[in-house]
Structure formats: structure tokens, C-alpha cells
Amino acid sequence: MPRTRSAPPSPAGPVRLGPDSRTALRPAAVAVDAGFWHDRRETNARVSLPQGPGLLESAGNLHNLRLAAGTAEGEFRGAYPFVDTDVYKWLEAAAWQLAQDGSEELTAHVDRIVSLVAAAQQPDGYLNTWFQLVKGGERYQDLRWGHELYCAGHLIQAAVAHHRATGRSELLDVAVRFADHVDSVFGPPGSGRPVDGVDGHPEVETALVELYRETGERRYLDLAGYFVDRHGHGLVGGEAYCQDRVPLREAANVEGHAVRQLYLLAAAADLAAETGDAELRTVNERLWQAMTATKTHLTGGLGAHHDREDFGDPYELPNERAYCETCAAIASVQWSWRLALLTGEARYSDLIERTLYNGFLAGVSLDGERWLYVNPLQVRDGHTDPGGDQSARRTRWFRCACCPPNAMRLLASLEHYLASGDEQGLQIHQFVTGRYSAGPYAVRAETDYPWEGTVAFTVEESPRDRPWTLSVRIPHWCREFRVRCGSGTYDQTDAPVEGGWLRLERDWAPGDRVVLELGLEPRLTAADPRVDAVRGCAAIERGPLVYCLEQVDHLGGGLDDIVLDATRPLAVKHRPDLLGGVTTVVAGGRRRRIPDAGWWPYGPAGDTAPDDGEPVELTAVPYYAWANREDGSMRVWLPTS
């Protein structure tokens, strides 16, 4: 599709395209006002976000800023050089929240913390409490581990959000001073800048593009491009962990630390959008395809190794040791959304949907007070929990507290990721109750998704003089749907679906209605045979939701001796009493009788007589809701024989 040269800036949100951004689509303005995600955002706004300042105080983050500002005394607190980013991500989340409601209390917290950040900044623009307080101001000597530019990146993102949400520039001024400082220090050989380097943890790159979008200052875009292309040249150790093993443009698959890879790729997508760099776009598309086809868990979770938080090898997707960091799910949404806008293709929003409802949301407790850092797909019977950040039990705050404020900022800005517009009309990427508008087009959507498959759209604004297209994503998991539009009715056999988009071009008028009915029959899913971890297993899914068994619903035993009977029908049961109200899936299975093998659990293949075991009714709950009751085992993938 052609880019929309004459478009005004897209709505305030994490990705605000300018008139020259070369994307197929532009974010729409969305107001979410009821339903599944509205409830989660309310919990975020009423519980999670308000807890932030107290937690940042008790963990020492704010104390460090006061120390750096010279307004307090004591020792640096916190285990990592990047603890400032917990503050910045919370500020960003709070800013997106302020864009929606002007709570005086939240405003006061934000103002206070913005002032703290500004006061901690050094005269030349540098800001990093760890290096200022602990490392004697020894800057940019340890780019591999120091996280100085990573911190700068989160500061910039917070500042851009604060400016977009409130129109105020105190924090943006801090960010611009820091960015100008970074720009004065970093550059390629011959640039006259003293340091040719990158940060071991990408993040500043995508932030700099956004700062360019917010300020129009081209230097920030160029600096982002420089950083992206200098990864992979051994400037920070040459390992995949720091995204330094191979230049991004030459990479065949995603690798190394998942969050680092994904933040870098988000920047690469941003750069492709702003510069029209065709090679960089191709790289993005190639790596996204490789990642989803070979390194993505069913939940959309990313990461296969606890050790180094690594993507692992192709098809290496362990269940109990899945390292699906909540931050990686968030970064995946951020990257995929940029590609959805860049290319106009629906599959990127397919992955966003899957990630939001599963791999991401599992990271947040139902009450908004506790978190998971790692989101495994299995907790074994007899699990000995390690405790700490990598616990399979929800935790109030982490030693490395990257995920909670990251989840807060995604939830607070979630409306940004739901719909887009172009000159042809409006595209509905996600099914969320609310109002969607872009340019002259506006519709309202009403739905009880993901529990019900019906989504009713009503046109609210439409140009009178010409037809336009309402595009609705038909999810990749959907095998049957029906759509009623005026007097016409389509289903999956005859609907005008192109590449995942149902295209409804009409002379729309306000009040026109479209009713989409997505078939939500529960289904059993299997994996590519190269995913060794789930051979002989199936997972239960319904709509966008991945389901799991929890031990608490299957008393009288563990889960690891349970076999799913794939021949028996799956039944759906809505349980308003359970886990805040969920639809469960009831399946048939049996509890295998496993003979005592003595001391050695290996024996002749084919020797064990088939054993039907005791029948057992299996109650599957949405994966996102697991670990909100008592501790116990959990399984997404169930053996079928």
C-alpha cells in the first residue's frame, strides 16, 4: 500500500507516526470502555499503578535519585545498574494513564518523581544513578554490562509519553538533554565523537526514533540507525547475548537474550518506517517469520533458556523451563505492532492477540498486585520452587523489577495497539469494546470476547461522498465465522477475506451495523513434530485463549500422570465464580497407572502393556489465569497416549 504522505500525526501513543512515516497503516484512536481488557486496565489503574511509588520507594529506586540529586544521604540501593528504569517505566505507564484520566493523586506522584529525575541529572545531560553513585562517574567504560544507554532509552520513552499525554515538557527536556549528550559522545570512527559503541542491552534505539518523531530532530533518528547497525561487530563482546554476534542485516533467526533482540528489532522496524530502508524491512520480515515458526511458544511466550535468558535453538521450546519473560511478551507486541503498521499484514496482529491473552497477561495476577517474571508452560508434580525472580509463584516485586512496570505501561497504553487506519478506511486488529476512529472514519465495537465470539460494529462517522473499507481481522486460529452486513451474510467459504483481513467496502453511513460471529469451538492443537518437548501431546485452545490444567482443579493426584482422551468431545462451561469469571473447557482423560519401575525408569520399548487408567474429568482454565489460587502443578500440553 502507498504511504499516506498527507496524514496528520497519528494519535498520541507509544508509536506516533509523523506525516513522512512510510507505513501501510497508521494507528487509530481508540477508546476502550468496557469488557475484558477494560477490566484489566481498571485493575492496572486502580491497583497496580498506585502501588508503584511505594514500591519504588521501598526498593530504593527513588532514594537513589535523591542521592544523585544530592538531597539525601546513604548508599546506593538495588542489585543492578539499571534500577533507574523501574522508575522510568512506571512514569511512562503513569503518563499513559494520565492521558485517560486526570487523577490528582497520580498527577502529584508523577510531578514529584519527574522533579526527582530532573534533579538527579548531571549538568551535561548524563543521568544514571548507578554510575554516578557507585562507579564514580566512570561513564561508558562498560557498555557490555553497564546499561547506561538502556536506561537513557527508558527515560526517553517515559519523557515522550509524558509529553504526549500531558503536553508538559519537564521530562522531555531532561530526555533531550540526555539524548544530545549521548549524540555528542557516540558515533562511528571519523565522526569526531569519542566513543564508537553500542549498549549491551538494546532499548535506546527505538526510544531515539520516538524522540525524533516527537521533536522532529533528525539527529536522533540517525543516532538510532547508527546504534542498530553497529550491533554485531564485537563492540560489546561479540556474543549473541548482547546482540553482538552477527549484524542484524545478516541474521537468519532471532537469537540471544530475547528482550534485547526484540527491542533491537522494534527499532529496526521503526527505522524501516522512517527511512524507507527496504533491506531493513526485509530483515524484519525474515526474522519475524523465523521467530514465530521456530522459536515461539504456543502462548506467544519467547525464550527457551533460563541461563542467559536466551531464545535457544530452533524448535527448542521446553515447557517447564520455558523462559517466557513477561518483558519479552511485551517487546514482542511492540515489535509486531510496528510491523503490522509497516506492512499492513494481519498476521502480526494475530501474534499480538495470542501474546496479549496468554504469554503477556499471565505475567499479571488477577488482583494486579503480584507478578510472574518467567511464564512457564508447565509446573511439575513435585516441583521445588527456587523462589526469587524466577519463581513459578507470583511475587509482589522482583529484585530485577523490569516486568511489573513494563506490564503497567503496556496495559495503560493498550488502546494504541488495537486498530489502524489508512486512506481506504479503518482496520480493526483486536476485538475490544470501544470506539475506533481514524481520519473521517469511526465505528463502535461491542463484544464479550474472548468469552463470546460475537462482535457488533456500528458505524459512527463516515464521509458521505465515497465508499470506504471496514477491515476486520479474521484470527488465524478461526476455522468458522459468519458475518452479517446489511442484507448480506458471509461465512468462511465466501467472505471477502484477503490475507487475514475481512474487507467490507461500502457506502457506509452512521448507524450501519456489522455483526461478526467467530466460531469459538474449543479445539485441540498439536505442534510441528520438531518441537520435541510436546511430542505426543495436545493443548486445549478456545478462541485466542490457550488453556491449562491446574492441580487445584484435579484433586486426588498430580497432573503428570494424566492423559487426555482426544477422542472425547470438549465441553464449554462458563464459570462466573471462578478466577474473576472465566469460560472453562471440560475434557475427558484418565489417570494413568504407572507401574513401579524400581530404581531405573528406562526399560524395553514396547514392553509396557496399554493401561487405560482411571477416567478423570479434566477442567481446563485459561492459561492467563493460572497461579492465582493455591500452589500446585500446571500443564498446557497434555499427553494424548
Added chain:
Amino acid sequence: MPRTRSAPPSPAGPVRLGPDSRTALRPAAVAVDAGFWHDRRETNARVSLPQGPGLLESAGNLHNLRLAAGTAEGEFRGAYPFVDTDVYKWLEAAAWQLAQDGSEELTAHVDRIVSLVAAAQQPDGYLNTWFQLVKGGERYQDLRWGHELYCAGHLIQAAVAHHRATGRSELLDVAVRFADHVDSVFGPPGSGRPVDGVDGHPEVETALVELYRETGERRYLDLAGYFVDRHGHGLVGGEAYCQDRVPLREAANVEGHAVRQLYLLAAAADLAAETGDAELRTVNERLWQAMTATKTHLTGGLGAHHDREDFGDPYELPNERAYCETCAAIASVQWSWRLALLTGEARYSDLIERTLYNGFLAGVSLDGERWLYVNPLQVRDGHTDPGGDQSARRTRWFRCACCPPNAMRLLASLEHYLASGDEQGLQIHQFVTGRYSAGPYAVRAETDYPWEGTVAFTVEESPRDRPWTLSVRIPHWCREFRVRCGSGTYDQTDAPVEGGWLRLERDWAPGDRVVLELGLEPRLTAADPRVDAVRGCAAIERGPLVYCLEQVDHLGGGLDDIVLDATRPLAVKHRPDLLGGVTTVVAGGRRRRIPDAGWWPYGPAGDTAPDDGEPVELTAVPYYAWANREDGSMRVWLPTS
């Protein structure tokens, strides 16, 4: 069985029982003089061991000792506080080698390094170059991570070996001074000792028992008992990693860092033997049973997590991320041998056999020059190797070089683990060509095991006045065997086998022969269904050997799309040209045609049409010999459908 109160000390070896040791069996004296293990020991003696001094020099270990002795200048070298142990383990290995041949060159190296160690010791007996040189002599302040007693333990073991092998006491004097120092510092509250603590890495405990056995000094035994029982009380952080989560006597399964757990258990078995502590014996038996039944890989390898080198949960036995540290295999042999002696049961030597031929031996290259630290059961197609210590490629020496000298000491003392005696006779635990003697009994064994199943025993010494029992372990994997003994012939249906022991009680006379023929038909092995990682898979085994596929033998594709046809017969092919001479197993399989799933590798269960794929002949090689040719993928467990 009753203990043998009147027995003389057992032969010089790593476990030398005294007259009061309460064990069912006592190590026999064995001289290995030909065959499979003899060849490996020759490589160890001629290649691996002689390289040690040069590697310890270039890695800085000897330099550190000179620094501590004040005879050199410079900085401490090495990445870890326990680098001294590389020296001690090499010294121990060299000592066991000196017990067998008196190479002047090796003697000279040993003498020189023993002098270095002695010179580095502080006047009060303390010795640890890291703490002396880097930490300003700040002793016992960081028992959790410091490894001071761990280093003491390896020093003591080296010293005991040196004394047993050479009769010389220079190193034993150093060890005794250090042990006396430790005994003056550590003790329970109220003991008058200043520190109540344990080392985060067990090792000193089993060393102290052996020092007691060597010197008769009871204080060392008591100190070992104190250390063993003070683990699990939160003195070093309270985590399983340091064996500090739960007291050993209360543990239900092995847990935490595998090597630490196993060294601690070896000490617990030693203590049970020396003190007759029945509870401690029960704990040993319970934990061994739990470990083998739920946390042991097919190869005998131990460890499921790269992160923290942890045992993982029950039945969590990943293939590509198996963390089967070579040191853990060695520690497992050490522990199991102590239990074999303590209880007289054959299953402990079943595990030793499996571990020696597979999980342990894979850690040593065929040429004796390179090593594996981690011994995975799979390397995927498309594997990106991390390099470093945890590489799936063999490495000349490691940053954390614990495994190579540990392997050297096991190989150099291997004869110690092969046979035992008691008042009733002689027990042959392993099938190795050589001479076996205990008390008045001696036999010679001749065999081409593990390639051939025939083992011929000839009685060489026998008391004339009474019958005695030649016991031969019938391996737990063995389904068919035949034994000819005088005029009698037995097979598995009628042989006098009790608990894994073939008991041949006769009026033996020198020259009497027993010929055992173990059936070595290759076999397919499956796992307990709770081992999720290998659901739907089988492994190829023959005799004690686990087999694997290597990509180099299956050109034209990778291994992860291969399916084993379990209905086709397995054929045996001896290949003197291959990998130093191995018997391969040839199996039938096919290369699956996997349809392109697009970007998402999950889809409706049952949707994929059966696809027979292209037939392919599979050549399986012994697992121990993998990674000795070109890089590529490898699999032990093969999908069968």
C-alpha cells in the same frame, strides 16, 4: 552381611577401608592390563596427564601458588576462587598413576608441584591462593561462595593419594596441617571453635573421612560428621544450591547443584561405613533410589538445569539442555561405589557401569586432549553453540577447569572401582581384562567387553581347605546370558542369581574356568511416561552402551526430521576404522517430510496426514564417542512415530 572386623586395610585407592569399617564388601586389588578401559587409561597416562603441568602453568594455577609462596610477582590469575583445586586434582590423578608406573618425568612434575603447594601454605596451615592473594587473607567470611574448605578437601584427597601411591608424606603433612587448622576453627556452638559453618560446596567432608582412614585420627571423622549434619540449616544461605535447604537426613530426593549434592552424599556414605550410623545409611539408600528413579538421564548423566547446575524436578530430564556435568558423573561413581561396598548390592555397580561407559566417558575425547563439561543428549539441527565451558564442542581446557583433572583422577584410579571381596569370596562388579584379588582369592578375567559379551574367568589363587564364592554381577540391562562353569551350564532361567549377583560357590582350584556370555543384542529402550522430554521416542542401546546418531553419519539432512522405524530389526556392525574401533548399530528409519506450516508451527491436532517419508539407514555410534569428528547435530532419543 556382617562386617569383616579382622580384615586388613583394603588396597591403596581412593576408598581405603580400615579394619573397623562397617561395610559388606571391601575393595579388591585389581590390575587392568588390556582391553577397552586399559586403552582409555593408556591415553590418560600418555596424553592427558602429561599435558596437565603445562596447562596449569598457562592457566595461571601454578603461578598463583608461586605468588602465595612469595617466589614470584604479579597478579592472581583465574576466574574463580577455587582454581587451586585444578592443581590438587591433577596431583591426585598423577599420584594414582605413579602407583602403577614410575615415570621419572611424572615423578619430577609431582615433586615440583608438591613443593610449590607446600611453599604456598601459611604457617598456621591455611592454604588458598585466592584468599591469600586477592582477599587479603580474609578467611572464612564467605563460606557460601568462597570454596575454602572445598579446596582443602581436594588438597586432602591429593595428599592421601600421594601418600598411598608413593609412601611419601610431604603432601600429607601439608594436608594434615590444613585439616588441623580447619578443625581448630570449625565446630558447633559451645565447642570453643570460633566458626559454626559449612562450605557452600561440599567436598571436604569425604576428604576428611579418607584422611581419618589414612591417619587414624578420629578428629577428622568427627569433623566430617559435623559438616555433613550442619548442611541444611541455613548457614550458607539456605538454598538447595549449597545443599543448605534441608538437612540431609530429612531430604526426600536429591536436589540443587548436582556435584555438591553427590560429594556430600559420598561423605554420608563414608560416615555410615565408619560409624555404623543406620539412619545415615537409610538416607543414602533413599536418596540414591529417588535419584536414579526420577533424576537420572539414560547415560547416567545427572543434572537438568544449566542455570545453577541443578538437578531439576522429578522426571525433568531434558535432552538438549541436559546439564550432565562430567564431574557429576564422576561424583556419582564415587558415591555409588561407597554404597556398593556398604550394602553389597549389585545395582550400585549397575549405575557405575552405565555412568562409566556413557555419561562419564563422553566427557573425554578419544585422543585425550579435549573435554566436554556438559554432556547433552541432543544437539539440534541449527544449533548455535554458545562456546565457552558449556559448549557442545570439545574444548582444550575450561575457564572453570574442574572436569578435566577430575576425569584424569578417575581414569588413573579406575581399577579401584571394579571388584570387591569379603569373607565369602570375590565379587566382580565390572568386566575388565585383568587380575582381581582379595584376601586369599584371585581370578583373572579376559574379555573384549563392551564389544563382545564373553568374559572368561580363570581362578589363580584359592584357599585349598574350603569352598568360596565367585560372584559376578549380571547387569540390570541383560535379558539373556549363559554361564559355563566346570561341567555345568546355566542361563537366565536357572542361574543362581540373587539381587543381580551370579553366585558361584565351589571348591575352586587354580586353573578353574568360568565363561560368562552376556547377550549383547542391540535393544530399543523407552522411558517412564513422566519423562516428558522423550515421549514417543526410543533410544538404541547395546550392552552397557547408549548409542546416538550423529549428523556426520547421515549426510543429506539433519537429524530432527528423522523417525526410527521400531518394527525393523537392529543390525550390529563392527567398524575398526571408526572412532578408534566401535561396534555400530544400524537401524531403519525415514526422513519425515514436514509440510511448511507458514509462520505458525501449531495447528489442529490430528490434521496432519501420515507421511511415511523417505527411508533412511540410521547408523548409531556409542554415545561416549560423539563429538570426535566434525560438528553437527546429535540425538540419543529418536522419535518412533
